[in-house]
Amino acid sequence: MIRLENIHLYTGEAAFENGxxxxxxxxxxxxxxxxxxxxxxxxxxxxxxxxxxPGLYNAHCHAAMTLERGVGSDLHLMDWLNQVFPIEANLKExxxxxxxxxxxxxxxxxxxxxxxxxxxxxxxxxxxxxxxGIRANLCRGCSDLxxxxxxxxxxxxxxxxxxxxxxxxMGLHAEYTSTMDxxxxxxxxxxxxxxxxxxxxxETRSETMGCMERHGCTPAEYFRRVGMFDVPTICAHCVYMxxxxxxxxxxxxxxxxxxxxxxxxxxxxxxxxxHLMEKGVNVALGTDGPSSNNVLDLMAEMKxxxxxxxxxxEDPTVLNAxxxxxxxxxxxxxxxxxxxxGVLAPGKKADLILVNDETLAICPDIPAELVYxxxxxxxxxxxxxxxxxxxxGEFMTLDPKETVARAMExxxxxxxx
Amino acid sequence: MIRLENIHLYTGEAAFENGxxxxxxxxxxxxxxxxxxxxxxxxxxxxxxxxxxPGLYNAHCHAAMTLERGVGSDLHLMDWLNQVFPIEANLKExxxxxxxxxxxxxxxxxxxxxxxxxxxxxxxxxxxxxxxGIRANLCRGCSDLxxxxxxxxxxxxxxxxxxxxxxxxMGLHAEYTSTMDxxxxxxxxxxxxxxxxxxxxxETRSETMGCMERHGCTPAEYFRRVGMFDVPTICAHCVYMxxxxxxxxxxxxxxxxxxxxxxxxxxxxxxxxxHLMEKGVNVALGTDGPSSNNVLDLMAEMKxxxxxxxxxxEDPTVLNAxxxxxxxxxxxxxxxxxxxxGVLAPGKKADLILVNDETLAICPDIPAELVYxxxxxxxxxxxxxxxxxxxxGEFMTLDPKETVARAMExxxxxxxx
Numbered sequence: 001m002i003r004l005e006n007i008h009l010y011t012g013e014a015a016f017e018n019g020x021x022x023x024x025x026x027x028x029x030x031x032x033x034x035x036x037x038x039x040x041x042x043x044x045x046x047x048x049x050x051x052x053x054p055g056l057y058n059a060h061c062h063a064a065m066t067l068e069r070g071v072g073s074d075l076h077l078m079d080w081l082n083q084v085f086p087i088e089a090n091l092k093e094x095x096x097x098x099x100x101x102x103x104x105x106x107x108x109x110x111x112x113x114x115x116x117x118x119x120x121x122x123x124x125x126x127x128x129x130x131x132x133g134i135r136a137n138l139c140r141g142c143s144d145l146x147x148x149x150x151x152x153x154x155x156x157x158x159x160x161x162x163x164x165x166x167x168x169x170m171g172l173h174a175e176y177t178s179t180m181d182x183x184x185x186x187x188x189x190x191x192x193x194x195x196x197x198x199x200x201x202x203e204t205r206s207e208t209m210g211c212m213e214r215h216g217c218t219p220a221e222y223f224r225r226v227g228m229f230d231v232p233t234i235c236a237h238c239v240y241m242x243x244x245x246x247x248x249x250x251x252x253x254x255x256x257x258x259x260x261x262x263x264x265x266x267x268x269x270x271x272x273x274x275h276l277m278e279k280g281v282n283v284a285l286g287t288d289g290p291s292s293n294n295v296l297d298l299m300a301e302m303k304x305x306x307x308x309x310x311x312x313x314e315d316p317t318v319l320n321a322x323x324x325x326x327x328x329x330x331x332x333x334x335x336x337x338x339x340x341x342g343v344l345a346p347g348k349k350a351d352l353i354l355v356n357d358e359t360l361a362i363c364p365d366i367p368a369e370l371v372y373x374x375x376x377x378x379x380x381x382x383x384x385x386x387x388x389x390x391x392x393g394e395f396m397t398l399d400p401k402e403t404v405a406r407a408m409e410x411x412x413x414x415x416x417x
Numbered sequence: 418m419i420r421l422e423n424i425h426l427y428t429g430e431a432a433f434e435n436g437x438x439x440x441x442x443x444x445x446x447x448x449x450x451x452x453x454x455x456x457x458x459x460x461x462x463x464x465x466x467x468x469x470x471p472g473l474y475n476a477h478c479h480a481a482m483t484l485e486r487g488v489g490s491d492l493h494l495m496d497w498l499n500q501v502f503p504i505e506a507n508l509k510e511x512x513x514x515x516x517x518x519x520x521x522x523x524x525x526x527x528x529x530x531x532x533x534x535x536x537x538x539x540x541x542x543x544x545x546x547x548x549x550g551i552r553a554n555l556c557r558g559c560s561d562l563x564x565x566x567x568x569x570x571x572x573x574x575x576x577x578x579x580x581x582x583x584x585x586x587m588g589l590h591a592e593y594t595s596t597m598d599x600x601x602x603x604x605x606x607x608x609x610x611x612x613x614x615x616x617x618x619x620e621t622r623s624e625t626m627g628c629m630e631r632h633g634c635t636p637a638e639y640f641r642r643v644g645m646f647d648v649p650t651i652c653a654h655c656v657y658m659x660x661x662x663x664x665x666x667x668x669x670x671x672x673x674x675x676x677x678x679x680x681x682x683x684x685x686x687x688x689x690x691x692h693l694m695e696k697g698v699n700v701a702l703g704t705d706g707p708s709s710n711n712v713l714d715l716m717a718e719m720k721x722x723x724x725x726x727x728x729x730x731e732d733p734t735v736l737n738a739x740x741x742x743x744x745x746x747x748x749x750x751x752x753x754x755x756x757x758x759g760v761l762a763p764g765k766k767a768d769l770i771l772v773n774d775e776t777l778a779i780c781p782d783i784p785a786e787l788v789y790x791x792x793x794x795x796x797x798x799x800x801x802x803x804x805x806x807x808x809x810g811e812f813m814t815l816d817p818k819e820t821v822a823r824a825m826e827x828x829x830x831x832x833x834x
Binding site: 066067069070071073074075076077080102261263264265266267268269270293294295297300304306307308310311313314315316317320321361362363364365368369372373375376377378404407408411415 | 483484486487488490491492493494497519678680681682683684685686687710711712714717721723724725727728730731732733734737738778779780781782785786789790792793794795821824825828832
């Protein structure tokens, strides 16, 4: 059993100045006041006065796009895609494995314990997840019937594997990249195979207007009609949503994933996060892919989500530190379907991080310090499923030099192709 | 002479895949292609493949507010001030010295080479600047005649000192915190003493509307009338500006300082940065004080400035990586009146940083990598005036433990008072 000592603690529900966390196998045994910690024989970890909190759940990503990072910056979406697509057309299985491992390295370093990924060659992504110890909900971004059928094998091979760290979802890229037949088929197969789903929803104004023209309804209403929301669904972006759309997500238990950096960088718009929450939607946070961000730092998304909503609504009291922390942790775990994750309490999965800043000091308010002061690179320990994956510069399941070198080689060979 | 080798280089004007910088005393001797580097005897620094760029110029700060970091988060401006003011009322000289040193520690760690500060007990701030080796433009946030008079002694003691690293400005807090007599007197004394100025300008809608009621004109027109813009002026915030206001700043050579995090967090609004630039205003970047941010990370401000403007204008091509880098470097140096700073070229001051990320990789575009991928904590070397102040975890002019401990003690004693 591992005991984290000499720590401040934010459990997701309460903060403790003098806290303690005990981990037994893959579960939390105790998380609370130091004085109440049960006696026992422990491997002690000195937190050096840092803050322990639940790990970060990155609920929308295209991890292997590390290989396209920085391609086509400062361009309109279509100009950017015209630079990205030729590269992606040449992607091989091994490239996706190498690009995903680079993304996982980057995420573990910054306290991300789980990610929801939509990309190609998802067997390779699952292999990278299994080997590196991170948690993930994986899907292909399908756009045709064949793609939907291929999820069956992916599910059989990986769903629930690695001590439950891997979940497979039905992925449908978006309304505008497939026909209604395909969307209906994907929804039907998701129900049949007992899978949740992952889609892009109402990311841009043109997508939303286009859906109105094509189908006479909003993207959210479209996905309700095809039956996608009959299963729990990760809806990435949700920038252009009516009150009715929000009601559809809330009543079906679908999750809205806010990607503030990507939405600003691609000039998509600012999602009405506070409004979505008021309507009862589970709102979580995502980095989107590294080529529209360009770094997989959910701590940065958490701060940006909070201050951007304050600025957009001209009200500094909205999306306070507690709300922001919940979006980045419990709500993300819920969106990905990891029921035992996202909060530090007895019996829950031991997905946690230690935040330990050297040069910052003085913040009388632990949630405010985590949201407004702490930065992804302040993370000094990342634990997933009770296993330490990163501590003080050392990666337990990845060789950083080799990971970077292999991804660079994949990138160079893509550029030559 | 120091030679930085094995580096990518962004000089502020051009990027080099295989670059080299030679520093002779406090100046750059060479910055360019490795192949063109002059022969000589050097102390070599291995940049390990990182990027060297001009250091970051934080053009609006209240550094010692580290002591109020996290006080009153998620509150309206007046509620927040009501928590901050009682603490500030008890501030003693030594507190400001200790709080400023904590801020400098934090800034040097994140690549800030110079800051423009407005606070109290500025002799203490100057002492901290002199001792730590950073560069600064310092002023008191005056609101009465006595305060204005006190700048004379500050100027005599510090202006141009420490090899020119310290400049003193006339500070006037804002239109709404002083009378027109005081503003006119401050402007007159700034001219008489040959000082530049530093003010808050059009930060909030209520301030701007209030000025219209009080004086029948915008804050920018008010400061033009009292003669403040007869000297080069640092204008912090500039959120609510008409085209005419922008014209006033441009024609007088005043600088607008964009503080995107603070403006969002306090829900002040979003400055029209691109518009200000188009009108010919020198626009630089600031962190504002650490209690409305809450971290002094200009690299984060640079990224946020760029993506926020794209999002606000719904155009991903605006405020591109080059523009953002210029705001954070050359424009900041200009705003602070450091004429030989902000670009890496022969004869310029050697204010530079090395950015070296371990877990990021692949970005074919150096400016895009610096703006969209790099983070403040990726800085591994900070040099000011030819002197290395930080390298690979080591601070040459500050003891981090002692600095944090003294600031914590100052905070605790303020809370007891």
